[in-house]
Amino acid sequence: MSSQSLLVPGTLSPTRSVPASIARPEYVGKSAPTPYSGPEVQDAETIERMRIAGRIAAQAMAEAGGHIAPGVTTDELDRVAHEYMCDHGAYPSTLGYRGFPKSLCSSVNEVICHGIPDSTELRDGDIVNLDVTAYIHGVHGDNNATYLCGDVDEESRLLVERTRESLSRAIKAVRPGRQINVIGRVIESYAKRFGYGVVRDFTGHGINASFHSGLIIPHYDSPNATTVIQPGMTFTIEPMLTLGTYEYDMWEDGWTVVTKDRRRTAQFEHTLVVTETGAEILTLP
Secondary structure: OOOOOOOOOOOOOOOOOOOOOOOOOOOOOOOOOOOOOOOOEOOHHHHHHHHHHHHHHHHHHHHHHOOOOOOOEHHHHHHHHHHHHHHOOOEEOOOOHHHOOOOOEEEEOOEEEOOOOOOOEOOOOOEEEEEEEEEEOOEEEEEEEEEEOOOOOHHHHHHHHHHHHHHHHHHHHOOOOOEOHHHHHHHHHHHHOOOOEEOOOOOEEEOOOOOOOOOEEOOOOOOOOOOEOOOOEEEEEOOEEEOOOOOEEEOOOOOOEEEOOOOOEEEOEEEEEEOOOOEEEOOOO
16 A cells, blocks of 8 residues: 555646637636536537547546656646647637636546645655546547556556446447446446555546536446447546445535545546447547
8 A cells, every 4th residue: 555645635726828819618707607408419410510529638648647757747748738629629628617727627536526726746656646637629538547656556557447448348348238337337346456446536528528417427336327328429537436435525625526535536438429339439649
């Protein structure tokens, strides 16, 4: 088990600017987004635009991930992804979403999700999740991955590897005609082999012109997730697995979610479109 000291909040840098020429999502400058009322099944033209958004998000995440090293701040990773998206004509979807102050989420070690980039310096042995979403041509592409920083202990390495594998298995389970709960069933049954917790209160979601459409994708076998999967649906799968409990605490910032037992957690995410035979990943670099 890692002996790293627990994370504490750092100092935020000023809000980064986005060129005026880049279109903003409708929620920027508002306290909350307008509820989505459109379809979960998207037409071919929307899906093609989502491929572009997904590709930019994946490349921005890879660019930021390439800078992960001991001594680098999470704010620096935010800068790298922010500049990449802006340079490619995309708006960083998290910036201004319900007041979130940065262009990606950086969740280190015991942080389950929604960590805010700040002056925190990464340490040798940390695991670091980056969650990057790009908005361009009126649609979003959302992905995340957990990276190793320096020499990481075996328990944490296995957690990261197996969380990635749980996402892969879940994507393979997507088929038209199946219910959404097949996704969580596959993830939970795999995670149970290793005694991992599966986070329940933070889920995958429908995504399109809306960052979060209202469609919920649980990562555990929920009896309520009975929506039937249809070709053309677009949504994320983003399992969060923990070394201990899936219960959590929230920092005073109202965003940073940490495991209640402060043990480590990992996450991976892709945006998908359902095809006639399975699923296509839209967030590939």
